[in-house]
Each structure stands twice: as structure tokens, then as C-alpha cells.
Amino acid sequence: MEDTDDDHIIRVRGLVTRFGTHTVHDGLDLDVRRGEIIGVVGGSGTGKSVLLRAIVGLLKPNAGHIEVFGQSVRDTPEEEYRQLRRRWGVMFQDGALFSSLTVRQNVEAPMREQLKLDDDLRKTLAGIKVRMVGLPENAMTKFPSELSGGMRKRAGFARAIALDPEIVFLDEPTAGLDPIGAAAFDILIKQLQAALGLTVFFVTHDLDSLHANCDRVAVLADKKVLAVGTMQEMLEVEHPWVREYFHGPRARAAIESSRPKGAA
Amino acid sequence: MKAASQISTAKVTLSLEGSRLLLSGELQIEAVGDVDRAAVMKMAQGITEINIEALTRMDTAGAWLLVDIQKSVAAHAAEVAIRGASEAQEQLIETIRQNMPPDEKPLRETKTPIDRLEDYGQMVVRGTKTAIELTSFLGQVIATIGGILIHPRRLRLTSMVHHCQEIGINAIPIVFLMSFLIGVVLAFQGSAQLRQFGAEVFVVDLIAISILRELGILLTAIIVAGRSGSAFTAAIGSMKMREEIDAMRTLGLEPVTILVVPRVLALILMLPALGFIANLSGLLGGALMSWIELGVSPAVFQSRLVSNTDVWHFSVGMIKAPFFALIIGIIGCYEGMKVGGDAESLGRLTSTSVVLSIFMVIVVDALFSIFFAILGV
Numbered sequence: 001m002e003d004t005d006d007d008h009i010i011r012v013r014g015l016v017t018r019f020g021t022h023t024v025h026d027g028l029d030l031d032v033r034r035g036e037i038i039g040v041v042g043g044s045g046t047g048k049s050v051l052l053r054a055i056v057g058l059l060k061p062n063a064g065h066i067e068v069f070g071q072s073v074r075d076t077p078e079e080e081y082r083q084l085r086r087r088w089g090v091m092f093q094d095g096a097l098f099s100s101l102t103v104r105q106n107v108e109a110p111m112r113e114q115l116k117l118d119d120d121l122r123k124t125l126a127g128i129k130v131r132m133v134g135l136p137e138n139a140m141t142k143f144p145s146e147l148s149g150g151m152r153k154r155a156g157f158a159r160a161i162a163l164d165p166e167i168v169f170l171d172e173p174t175a176g177l178d179p180i181g182a183a184a185f186d187i188l189i190k191q192l193q194a195a196l197g198l199t200v201f202f203v204t205h206d207l208d209s210l211h212a213n214c215d216r217v218a219v220l221a222d223k224k225v226l227a228v229g230t231m232q233e234m235l236e237v238e239h240p241w242v243r244e245y246f247h248g249p250r251a252r253a254a255i256e257s258s259r260p261k262g263a264a
Numbered sequence: 265m266k267a268a269s270q271i272s273t274a275k276v277t278l279s280l281e282g283s284r285l286l287l288s289g290e291l292q293i294e295a296v297g298d299v300d301r302a303a304v305m306k307m308a309q310g311i312t313e314i315n316i317e318a319l320t321r322m323d324t325a326g327a328w329l330l331v332d333i334q335k336s337v338a339a340h341a342a343e344v345a346i347r348g349a350s351e352a353q354e355q356l357i358e359t360i361r362q363n364m365p366p367d368e369k370p371l372r373e374t375k376t377p378i379d380r381l382e383d384y385g386q387m388v389v390r391g392t393k394t395a396i397e398l399t400s401f402l403g404q405v406i407a408t409i410g411g412i413l414i415h416p417r418r419l420r421l422t423s424m425v426h427h428c429q430e431i432g433i434n435a436i437p438i439v440f441l442m443s444f445l446i447g448v449v450l451a452f453q454g455s456a457q458l459r460q461f462g463a464e465v466f467v468v469d470l471i472a473i474s475i476l477r478e479l480g481i482l483l484t485a486i487i488v489a490g491r492s493g494s495a496f497t498a499a500i501g502s503m504k505m506r507e508e509i510d511a512m513r514t515l516g517l518e519p520v521t522i523l524v525v526p527r528v529l530a531l532i533l534m535l536p537a538l539g540f541i542a543n544l545s546g547l548l549g550g551a552l553m554s555w556i557e558l559g560v561s562p563a564v565f566q567s568r569l570v571s572n573t574d575v576w577h578f579s580v581g582m583i584k585a586p587f588f589a590l591i592i593g594i595i596g597c598y599e600g601m602k603v604g605g606d607a608e609s610l611g612r613l614t615s616t617s618v619v620l621s622i623f624m625v626i627v628v629d630a631l632f633s634i635f636f637a638i639l640g641v
Contacts, residue, residue, distance in 0.1 A: 099608045117297040124365055125293070125325050131363035132324075145606040164293065164323035195359040196324065197352055 009034045009167060009199050010055060015064035017050055024050050026223040028064070032167075037193055037200040039210045042220030043241065048203040049093075051220070052169050055201070056090055057081070068167070086114055089165040093172050095156030097144040103155045104130060104140040110162045126162065133158040134188060150181040154188070161192065170202035174209045186212040207254040219245070231255070271307060273298040276319075278307070285311045285333070288318035291326030301329070308333050310341055317348030327353070327360040335364070401598045402590075405528055408520050424526040431492045431527075432534030436541060438491070439484050443542035446479055447471060447549025455558045464558045468565055471550035472573040480542040481581045482629055485588040488535060489621040493596035496527055497617040500600025501610045509601070519601075528593035535589035536582055543581065576641045584632050588625050595621040 010032035017024045024047035032038050040048050053059040055066055057073045066073045071084055089110075097106045107126040111117055117125075130140055133154040144152055153173060160168050173189065174182035186209050193200050204210060210217055211231060218228045219242050227237045234246045235255075245251060270279040276289035276299065285308050289295070308314075314330055316322065322330075334344045346357060375383075412419045454470045500523055503509055509519050547569070554560040599617035603610050 099606065111293075115294060115297060117293070121297060121301075121325075125328060127365050128324065128328055128360060128363050131365075132359065137366070145604075145608060164325070191359075195356050 007033045009069060010201065011067040012051075012055065013065045015051070015054060015066065016062045017047065017054060017059065018062050023223060025054075025061075025064075028220075028224050030218055030225050030228070032199060032201055033216075035197060035199055036215040037189070037202070037213050039214040039217045040201070040203045040220060041205070041210065041217060041245065046220045047223075048220055049171055052090075052171055052201070052203055056088065056169060057085075086163055087165055088167040088169065089160030089163065090169045091153070091156045091160040091171065091173065093175065094149070095144065095152035097152060097155055097159070099144050102141050102143055103135065103147070103158075106144070106155060107158045107162050110159065114163060129158045129162055130155070132161075132192065134184070150177050150185070153177070153185065157188070161196065161198075164196060165198070167199045167201060170200065172204055172206075173202055174204065174206045179208075182206060182209060183212070185209075189213055207251050208257070211254050211257075269307070271300065271303055278304060280307055280311070283311050284313045284315055286318065287314070287316045290321040291316075291319050291329065292321055292323045293325035296325040296329050299329070304329075304333065305336050308337055311337060312342055312344060314344060314346045315348045316346065316353065319353075322353055322356070324356065324360060327357045328364075330357060331361050331364060398594065398598055401601075402594050404520055405524055405594060405597075408518070408525050409529070412521075412525065418521060419529075420522060420526045423522070424530050427527050427530035428534055430495070431488065431530050432537055435488065435491055435534075435538060439487060439538050439542050440545045442483060442487060443475070443480055443546040444549035446483065447475060447546035447551075448553045450474060450479075450546075451550040451553035452557060455554065459558075465560060465564070465568065467550075467554055467558060468560065468568040469572055471547065471554070472569050473577050475546035475550065476543055476573070476577040476581050478581070478629070480546050481539040481585050481588065482625070484539045484542045485535065485585075485592065485625045486622050488531070488538065488589075489592045489596075489625060490618055492531065493592045493621045494614050494618045496593065496596030497600040497603075497614045498610065500524075500597055501603030501613060504601060504603045505605060505607070505610060524593075524597040527597060528590065531589040531593040532586050535592075536585035539581065539585045543578065580632075580636055580641060584629065587628060587632075591624045591628060592621045595624065
């Protein structure tokens with residue numbers, strides 16, 4: 001392999017998570033390279049979101065080791081963990097915006113907690129983030145309950161990138177969006193990834209989104225990461241579930257539609 | 265005063281060299297916060313180039329500062345170029361430039377007296393609207409109950425029995441305990457005052473009249489409003505949130521018949537029963553405390569109760585019970601139906617439902633007092 005350890009911004013080794021007697025992950029390994037967009041796919045209940053939660057430290061794994069930026073997520077002291085946490089942003093499925101705050105205040109929230117900035121600067125910077133995710137000017141003072149699902153996701157994304165993180169974790173960013181909204185969100189992820197130099201870790205079901213965005217895909221099945229590689233490499237994997245996933249009618253349609261740009 | 269030619273913080277240094285502004289260090293969000301931006305703007309007037317070759321790091325906040333300097337200088341003088349940016353930095357600066365805040369300062373929202381007056385007006389209109397809607401909801405429920413009287417098969421008996429259990433049977437312990445304690449407190453406080461006049465034995469009248477006429481039923485209604493009224497709002501509200509109510513309508517099921525009527529009927533049946541239990545336990549607590557504190561034996565208590573307390577005191581309390589029940593049931597269900605798509609409105613309306621129904625119960629209780637005073641009972 002050409003990549004060295006330094007390139008691995010996230011390293012998961014031997015991860016085991018259980019809920020009661022139900023084992024979700026059993027010895028899962030995964031590496032994420034700096035600056036790439038990696039998509040995590042898998043059937044329902046294979047623990048994609050659980051993996052994301054374990055990496056950001058919301059969930060304590062039963063065994064295994066998780067390193068982000070070369071530091072263990074679990075064993076670092078609280079103060080260092082705070083520093084570490086600042087270097088990533090998380091967007092939850094439905095945005096998970098604070099319902100009592102407006103969109104702009106939501107984006108300001110991490111700045112307010114982590115930094116000492118004067119009000120004007122904080123407002124201006126939060127405003128820029130809100131515009132960067134493509135929300136209109138009048139959305140700034142709206143409350144989450146007044147926004148559509150797609151706008152909530154965008155606002156959640158704006159909050160995730162509020163502190164210019166190095167990694168963003170996205171949980172099903174395009175789920176529940178119409179095809180136009182989903183495509184626009186794909187473009188947004190790509191744009192901001194390029195502009196901000198992000199590493200993007202995203203969990204998805206959306207094959208189009210995988211095609212549009214991912215440098216690499218990781219497939220979760222049988223409680224492990226079954227295969228990691230580019231979309232093309234995925235097509236050659238022999239595992240029955242992976243075959244069905246990437247050779248199914250929907251997958252073929254997604255590959256067809258992306259070919260004119262990708263090939264030739 | 266001449267502007268400074270160098271400004272530096274822990275992380276970043278901005279220095280003036282001829283007409284070039286040189287930046288070095290790390291221009292990240294903390295540094296942007298630390299730097300005295302007014303001084304930077306002053307220093308930068310008249311420059312023609314911002315050079316960031318020596319910057320080791322720059323984030324969006326840094327890029328914003330550069331673009332902001334550039335804009336403010338260019339507003340007065342010549343164009344300013346940003347040089348020495350890497351390809352990634354250039355892209356970031358370009359992204360920020362496209363997303364800069366609009367130039368005109370947004371108008372600060374201040375409220376004029378007229379606005380405040382308008383707010384009051386809107387509040388009054390909203391209040392009136394709620395009153396009208398509530399009345400129309402009451403009418404709808406009564407009409408549905410009327411329909412059920414004509415066609416008794418439409419009554420959801422199982423659901424009503426379930427709610428009777430929830431509202432009535434399960435509330436007995438709390439209602440009993442509360443009323444018992446109120447009886448104890450009344451006897452204790454009453455005896456302390458009446459002893460001064462040597463009129464201890466009148467404590468029986470005090471307890472009997474206040475419990476039977478007012479406290480027993482009123483406190484029961486308040487507990488039931490907190491316990492069951494809020495449960496109605498929460499249950500119906502969460503069904504509304506998950507579109508279950510709409511689903512019922514599309515299936516030809518009438519939500520008022522299925523959800524509201526069984527609850528309201530169960531409440532009308534159960535609240536008098538709970539009030540009766542509260543009356544008994546209140547008297548029991550009062551009798552016990554009179555015995556301990558004043559030596560009024562249970563036999564004396566009983567004979568005085570029978571001879572001196574008009575049965576109307578008991579009736580006045582009981583007559584009010586179904587009305588209180590109707591208020592709690594209607595408000596609880598109505599607020600539940602008003603819940604929108606978000607969880608926040610569910611929480612807000614649940615607390616509104618409890619506050620409003622307790623308030624209305626007390627208002628109606630006061631009206632009843634006037635009514636019975638006029639009748640002379």
C-alpha cells in the first residue's frame with residue numbers, strides 16, 4: 001500500500017459494540033485518509049450510525065481502539081478531548097438543530113461555547129457559514145420548526161462547519177430529500193470539501209450520492225467492514241450482499257447516469 | 265495621529281511595508297477575534313496589495329478578514345490585490361467573497377409604541393379566537409355525544425372503560441391522600457383559632473362545610489387536570505404530530521368520536537366519583553385530627569356532622585363536578601388537536617392545557633359560588 005500511517009486521519013481497530021446480547025460490530029477495522037470523502041454503506045441495522053457515534057465518542061465501544069488525528073478518542077483526558085472535538089463537526093440526520101435558537105444562533109452556538117469572540121464578528125462569521133451552505137438571507141432569523149427538511153439539513157451542515165473542522169461526519173445527508181435537493185446537497189458537500197480542505201465521513205443509503213461524492217466506499221456487513229475501495233472496485237467484490245447492492249437495478253441506473261462524466 | 269505600522273497578536277502579525285500589507289503566522293478564528301480590527305482597517309488605508317505568502321494557516325474567519333480589509337480599502341481608494349495565496353487559499357477566499365454579508369446594515373428591529381399596541385391587539389384577537397374555537401369544539405363534542413345517545417352503538421365502550429381506569433381508579437390513591445391531608449390541616453389550623461373562643465366543637469362545621477362544598481371537589485379537579493388533562497393533550501398531540509389523526513379522517517373515522525368523546529365521558533363519570541372519595545377522606549382526616557388535637561370523639565364528630573351540616577353542602581360540591589370534568593376534558597383534547605408538526609408545540613400546548621384548565625375550573629367555581637349565593641343554598 002502506498003499510504004503511510006500519517007495519512008490516516010481516523011483509525012479504527014478491532015471495534016466491538018454490543019447492545020445487550022446483540023452484537024453490532026465484531027472486530028471492525030477502518031482507515032480514513034486525510035482529505036478524502038468516504039462513504040459508509042450497509043443494510044439497515046448494520047451499525048453505520050453506531051460506527052459514526054463510536055468514532056465521535058458519543059458511544060462507548062465494548063472493545064477496540066479508535067484514533068482520530070492520532071489520538072485515542074476514549075483514553076484522552078477531558079481537556080484534550082475538548083480540543084480534539086473542536087477539530088471535527090457532526091451533522092445529524094435531521095440537522096438536530098436546537099429548536100429554541102434561530103438558524104444563525106445555532107451556527108453561533110459552537111463559536112460561543114468554544115471561543116471568545118465579540119458579538120459582531122461572531123454574527124458575521126455565522127452569517128457567512130449560513131450563506132455558504134446555500135441558505136437564503138431570510139433563513140437566518142428563522143427557527144428550525146419553520147424550515148423544510150432540506151433547509152434543516154443545510155443549517156445542520158452550517159453548524160457542523162462553524163469552527164472550520166478538519167473532519168465532518170454526516171449522517172445520511174441526503175435521506176428524505178427530493179432528487180433535486182439531494183443533488184444540490186451532493187454538490188454542496190463537494191464544493192465545501194474543496195474550499196475548506198475537509199475530510200468527509202458520511203453514512204448513506206443513497207447510491208447517487210455515493211457516485212457523485214465518494215473517493216472511497218466502505219461497506220459494512222457481517223459486523224465488519226467487508227470492503228473498502230473506489231466505486232469501480234466495489235463492482236468486483238464477490239460477497240453476495242455487496243454484489244446485490246452495487247449490481248442491483250438502482251445501482252446500475254446510478255452508474256449509468258454518472259458514466260458520461262466519469263469515463264471517456 | 266499616525267496609524268501604527270505593525271499589529272501583532274500571539275498568532276499573527278500584520279505589518280505595513282510601503283503600500284503592501286504583509287501577514288505572517290496563523291490567521292485562524294481565534295487570531296481574528298484577538299486582532300484589533302478597527303486598528304487594522306486604519307493601518308490598511310491606502311494599500312494596494314495584501315500579501316499572505318508568509319501565512320502558514322488560514323481558515324474561513326481569516327479569509328473573511330482579508331476580504332473585509334480588501335473591501336473597506338477599495339471603497340475609498342484603488343483596488344487591492346491579494347497575493348501569495350496558495351491554490352486552496354485562493355479558492356477559500358473566492359468562496360468567502362461570494363458569501364459576504366450584504367453591504368447595507370440590516371435594520372435593527374426596535375418596537376415603537378404603535379407596534380406594542382398592535383401586539384396587544386393581536387393578543388386580544390388571539391384570545392378571542394381561542395375562546396370561539398373552544399366553544400365550537402365544545403359544541404362539536406356535545407353534538408357528537410348527542411348523536412351517540414341516539415345511536416348508542418357508536419360509543420367506543422372499550423376505550424371509555426380504559427380511560428375510566430386511567431382517570432378514575434388509578435387516581436384514587438393520590439386523591440385520597442391529598443384530601444386526607446387537607447382535612448388534617450384544616451382541623452389543626454381551625455382548632456388553634458377556635459380554641460381561643462372556646463368554640464372547638466365548631467371545627468366540625470368548618471371541616472364539613474369547606475371540604476364538602478369547595479375543597480374536596482376543587483382540589484380533585486386540579487389534580488385531575490394536572491394528571492389527566494395533560495395526558496389527553498400529550499396523547500392526542502403526539503397522534504396529531506405523527507399524522508395519525510389525518511390517517512383516521514382518510515379512513516372515515518371521526519377523531520372526535522374515537523378520541524375525544526370517550527375521554528370526556530370517562531372524565532364526567534369519574535370526576536364526581538373521585539370528588540366523593542375526596543370528601544370522605546377529607547372528613548376522615550379532619551375527624552382524626554379533631555380527635556387527637558381537641559378530643560372530639562368520632563361519635564361526637566358524627567352526630568354534629570349529621571345534625572348541623574345541611575345535605576346541600578354536599579350537593580353543591582357534587583353538582584360542580586361534571587362541569588369541571590367537561591372543562592378539563594374539552595381543554596385537554598382541544599389543545600391536543602392544536603399541536604403542529606414539531607415537538608416544541610407539543611410541550612408548550614401541554615403546559616397551556618394544564619394552566620388553562622385549572623384557571624377555568626377556578627373561574628367556574630367562583631361563578632358557581634355567586635350562583636348558589638343568589639339561590640341562597
